Amino acid sequence: MGNLRRVPVGIVGASGYGGVQLVRLLMDHPEVELVYLGGESSAGKTFADLYPHLGNIVDLKIEAVDPEIIASRCEVVFLSLPNGLACQITPQLIEKGSKVLDLSADYRFSDLATYIIWYGTQRSDRSIAATAVYGLPELYRDRIAESQLIGCPGCYPTASLLALSPLLKQGLIVPETAIIDAKSGTSGGGRQGKINLLLAEADNSLGAYNVARHRHTPEIEQICSDLAGHEVTIQFTPHLIPMVRGILATVYATLRDPGLVRDDLITIYTAFYRNSPWVKICHSGTYPQTKWACGSNACYIGIEVDPRTGRVIVMSAIDNLIKGQAGQAIQCMNVMLGWDETLGLPKVGFYP
Amino acid sequence: MGNLRRVPVGIVGASGYGGVQLVRLLMDHPEVELVYLGGESSAGKTFADLYPHLGNIVDLKIEAVDPEIIASRCEVVFLSLPNGLACQITPQLIEKGSKVLDLSADYRFSDLATYIIWYGTQRSDRSIAATAVYGLPELYRDRIAESQLIGCPGCYPTASLLALSPLLKQGLIVPETAIIDAKSGTSGGGRQGKINLLLAEADNSLGAYNVARHRHTPEIEQICSDLAGHEVTIQFTPHLIPMVRGILATVYATLRDPGLVRDDLITIYTAFYRNSPWVKICHSGTYPQTKWACGSNACYIGIEVDPRTGRVIVMSAIDNLIKGQAGQAIQCMNVMLGWDETLGLPKVGFYP
C-alpha cells in the first residue's frame, strides 16, 4: 500500500525561513516527493550552500525559475517569495495545470484594490486572482478542496482569525471593539541582515512596530468582514519579541451578552472547531504558551471572560513558521489533494 | 561641599532582585550611606553569600529585623518584602521617626478594603496606612515631599499609569475603553525556583497569566479613578516575556474627540510631563523599545493615533527593576529629602 507513486512537488523561493521549513516538512511527508527548488539569487547553488547542516540530507540544487519547466515537473508548487513576485509566475503555472500555494500576500485579497493600496503594486492577473481561495482550512476547507490556487494567510492573521472567528461568526461580540495585540518572534522578519533583528539589538528587548498601519490589518479585516457579514474595522498591533519562533495573539472584544461566562465560550469554541484537528482549545483557566506550539502545526487557544468589564479575552498561540506559514500551506495541500488534513505534519511541539 | 554628612539608609529584605538593585543604586548615591541590610531567612549571612560577585564590594552583613534598632540607625528605610510583611514593622519605624519607602503592595491603597479583598490579608495599621502616599512622583510629587510613608507602585502600574495619566487627567478618552496589554521580563517573578521561570521553560516562549484577575488591576484603577474624578474600570493583561528585565505596556483607548492627531497628543504629553525629568516622550512615529530603558530610571513613551478606529495607542517602556521598583523608590526618597529628583540614578540605559 501507500506511496506507489508520490506526488511531485516544488518550491520557488526556498532560501528563506519559510523555504527551509517547507523543505523539512515536505521531506517527511509520506505522499509527496520534493523534486524542485527554485530561486533567482541563489540559482546554481545547492541547498546545503545556504544551510550547511542539510549537506547530504537535501541534495537538490536551486534552479532558475522557469514556470513552464516547473509546471511540467511539479503537480504542486509552493511559492515562498517576497510580495509582488508570485503574481508574475502564477498565471503560467495555473494555466499549465499545477496546483499553486502562494505564501506571499499576492493572492490573499478577494478585492485587489485593497491589495494595491496596502502593498503599492499594480496587478495584471485579475482573472486568475479572482479564483484564489484564502488558505485557512479551519474557515474555508471546502473551497480550498476545490481550488487550484491558494493564497496562504499571513502569520499574524492566522493566529488572529482563529481566535476571533467563532465570536464573529456567531455574533457574540461587538465587532468594532475588537483589538488584537500580537507578539511575534524575530524569524518573522526573515533571514536578512537588518540591524533591528540582530541578537545584540533584539534580545532582552521588546517593542511594537507599524502601529495602526501593518499590512496584515486589511487581511484580517477582510476575513472578519466575511464572517460578520458586514464591513468590520479591527485594531491590530504587532510587537517584536526576543525569541526565534512563535506568535501569541491576545484578542480583546466586548461581548454582546454580558451573561456569557468562560465555560460557555469554551463550549462554543470546541463546537466551532470540532472538525479542525489542528486547533486545540485549552481547559478552563489555562492559557497557551507559544512554546507549546513550536515545532507543530497546532494552534492553541485559551479563553477568558472578565465579568467586571464585559469583555472576552482570547489568546492564540502558533509557530509562526509552521501553522503561520509552511505547515499551513501543507495542510492546504492535504485538503486540495483529498488527504487527511494532518498528513505529514508534526503533531507534538518540540518542547522544551 | 556635599557629603559632609551622608544620610544613613537601610534596606529590609535585601536578598531579592529589588534588594540587589537598591544596594547597587544606593551605593552610588552621592548623598546617602547604606548602613543596614536586614532579612529574616538570610540573617547572619554576608551580602556576598547571596551574590558572590559583590564580595569585597558590599561588605555589610544581613542583620535580623528589629524595627527599633533599624529606626535608631536609619533615617530612611526601604522595605523590599513579600506583601503582608511591611505592614507589621512600618508602624514602629514611623513612630520612631524614620522615613519609610515600602516596595510591596501594603501601602499602595487608600482604601484598605480593596487591599484586603485582593491580597487576602487583614490589617491592623489603618491609621498609619491612611498617611501613606502613592509613590509615583510624576503624579504625586508634592504629597510625596511632605510624607513620611510611601507606598511605592508596582512595576506594571508604573508603566501603565505613566501611559494613561495625561489622557485621563484631561478627559481625552472614554475611560471604560482603556485596555492595558502589558509585557514583562521574568525578573518580575522574583529570585525563586519556580518551574515556569526556568530558562528551559520561559526562554523562546510567551504567554499571558492571571488574565482578568491580576492584583495590579485594582492598583491601576485606584489611580485612574483619582485622575478621572470618578470610578474607572480597566482591562489589564500581563504577559511573561523571554527576557530578564523590562516592561512594555501597550495601552488602547477610544478618543472622545476623533479629530485629535498624533502630534496633538505628543504636545499634550510633553506638556503634562514637562517637570518630570524621567519621562521621555518619543518623537512622532517612534515607538519605545524596553532595551532603551534597561539600566536607567527613565520611562519612554510613544504615542500613536489610529484614525480608522478612533483609538489612541500609547506604549510605555521601563526597566521593571529600576523605574518599576528600586529606582522609583530612590526617586521618591530624593523628593522626600528635597533633593533633585534625578540624584544618584542612572540616566542612560545599559544599551545594548
Place this chain on the structure above:
Amino acid sequence: MGNLRRVPVGIVGASGYGGVQLVRLLMDHPEVELVYLGGESSAGKTFADLYPHLGNIVDLKIEAVDPEIIASRCEVVFLSLPNGLACQITPQLIEKGSKVLDLSADYRFSDLATYIIWYGTQRSDRSIAATAVYGLPELYRDRIAESQLIGCPGCYPTASLLALSPLLKQGLIVPETAIIDAKSGTSGGGRQGKINLLLAEADNSLGAYNVARHRHTPEIEQICSDLAGHEVTIQFTPHLIPMVRGILATVYATLRDPGLVRDDLITIYTAFYRNSPWVKICHSGTYPQTKWACGSNACYIGIEVDPRTGRVIVMSAIDNLIKGQAGQAIQCMNVMLGWDETLGLPKVGFYP
C-alpha cells in the same frame, strides 16, 4: 507490510525533559506503540497534567512503577530516572524478558567500583550490570544488537566521544593531552526549580561548573581507555550556556604526527563513521553550530588542525535531549530490534 503488529514499549520516569522527548519521538516511531508511562511522584496524573500542550495528543496516564506489570506489557522499557533508581528495578525487568534502555548512569560503567566512587551509591546487581552494553551505537553497534540491557551514554560523553574516538582508536593523538571544553544548554539541568537555572539568572550569562570533578569524566575516560587500549585520563570542563538545548564539545589534543593536515583528518573521520548515518562530518573549514543539530538525532563534527601548535581541534554538536538522550536511546532500540538505525528519528534539525 509494516505495522501489522507494533512492538509495545513503555517509559518509566516520563515527567522530565528526557521523558517528554521519548514520548514525542516514540509516538512518531512507525514500529512501536507506546503503551505505558510510569512514575512515582506523578502516578495517577495524566501526561497532560504535566505538559498541558499534550492534552488530547498523549492520553496515557502515569502509572505506579511495578516491574512485573511493566514487563508483562512492554517488550522494551526506557528508564528515565535519577541516578541510583534504575538499578533497583532493572533486574526484575531483565528477568521477565524485557529489553531495557537505561538513560541514567546506573549501567554505563563496566567497573562498578568507578560508579560507586563517583555516584556514591552501593549496588547489589553486579551480575546484571556485567551484561550491560554502553549505548553508543557508533562504537558498540554489534554488542548493542545482541544485548538485553543498555546503559545509554550521558549527553556530554556522547558529544565528547564522537569527537575523540577516531583519534584515539587510530592512535593519532597523545591521549593525555586531550582536553574537552564542553558547553550545554540549561535543559541538561532538568525540569526542576533551581535558582541557577532561572531565566533571570542563566540568560545572558555563562559559566563553568563542576570543574575537574564532573561525573561524566570517568564515563568519558572509560570509553577512551577502551579505544586507546590503555588507561587514559581526560580533562573535562562543562559550561552552562544561555540556551535551552544543544551541546558543543570543543576538543583539543596534540597530534603524534605533526604532518597531518585538516583534510587528512576529515578523510579519516569520514571513513571511521562511514556506516554511522547520524554522524555528519563538516566540509573543510566549516565548524558546526548547535542549532544545526537541534531537533534531530545528528551529531555534526568539524575538524581543524593548527600547524603552529601541532594540535587538532575537533568540535562536535548535538541536541542534548535527542542524540544526547532520548534519540540515542531509540537509536539503540532500533539496533537491538534489528531495524534501520534511523527509523523514526528526525533527520533534519528544527532550524532556525
Place this chain on the structure above:
Amino acid sequence: MGNLRRVPVGIVGASGYGGVQLVRLLMDHPEVELVYLGGESSAGKTFADLYPHLGNIVDLKIEAVDPEIIASRCEVVFLSLPNGLACQITPQLIEKGSKVLDLSADYRFSDLATYIIWYGTQRSDRSIAATAVYGLPELYRDRIAESQLIGCPGCYPTASLLALSPLLKQGLIVPETAIIDAKSGTSGGGRQGKINLLLAEADNSLGAYNVARHRHTPEIEQICSDLAGHEVTIQFTPHLIPMVRGILATVYATLRDPGLVRDDLITIYTAFYRNSPWVKICHSGTYPQTKWACGSNACYIGIEVDPRTGRVIVMSAIDNLIKGQAGQAIQCMNVMLGWDETLGLPKVGFYP
C-alpha cells in the same frame, strides 16, 4: 569637590557599541567633559539619530573627522574605528598634543610586522607606533601613566591575559601547554547587519569560529612572550554565545610543580593583583559567571587545579564592552591623567 575645570575629551567613531559605551561612561565621569563626537558615515547626524533613546540626553552632533580641529578641542581622544583607520589620524593628534587611546588593533603591536601579517595593512607611522603602550593597566600601569598613545587591548586578550599573567610571569606553567577556550556574546561582532548575528540565527545556538586563525592570537602571544621572557605560542579558540554581552575565557595549562593546589594559586593571584582594584579573585571553589561582570569594569577570576591531570584551569569573566573595550580605555585614561584607576567606572554589575 573638584571639577573646577573638567578635561575636554572626544570620541572618533562613536556610532558602534564601543562608541555608545564610551559616551555613556564618559558622561558620568566626574573629571571629564565630552565635547566632541566624530564619524565619517554619520557626520551631520545627532547621536540621537543613531540611538533614539539618547534624545535629550546626549545632545552632541556627529562631526566630520578633522584631526587638527579635534586636537584643538580635546585633551584626550578615544578612537573607536575599524582596524586600519586610527593609524591614519593618530600621528596628527599626537603631534598636536592630544592624548590618544585607540580601541582598534592599530597600536597594540610592538612589532608592526606581526600587525601587517595578521591584519594585511601597510603602515607608515612606525615612529609613532613605537611609542604606543599596550593598554592593560594591570600589567603596564607605569608605562601607561607616562605615555601619550595607548593601544587598548582586544576583548578576548583582556580576559585571556588577566587569567594567564600570574602563571606566566612567575613561571608556574609550561607555556606551550596553554589553551584558551573563549566564549563571547554577539555584541562583540559589532552593530552591523550580518546574517550570523541575527537573533533568529544566533539565539539558542553556539559555535566556534576562526579556529586556529583569530587575529587576537598574536596579540595574546605578544604579551605572553613578554611575561614569560621568551617566545610563546598559544592555542586560542573563540566561540559565539547566544547572549548580548560578556566574555568567559577558560584557560588550561600544565603546572610545572604538580604539588601546587588551588589555594596556593588563589594566594598567588591575590598577591599578583593586590594593586589592581578591577580584578576580583573568586573564593576557593567558586567560578565566575559573566553576568557578574556585566555592566561593570571588573574582571572576575576563578581558579581550579586538577590533581588528576596536573593542570590548572583559570576562568576569567568580563563585560566585553566595558573591561573588554570602553571601560578599560577609560581606566587607561585615568592612569594617564594621574587619577584613581576606578574613577567614573561602574563597580557593581547590572545583575541580574
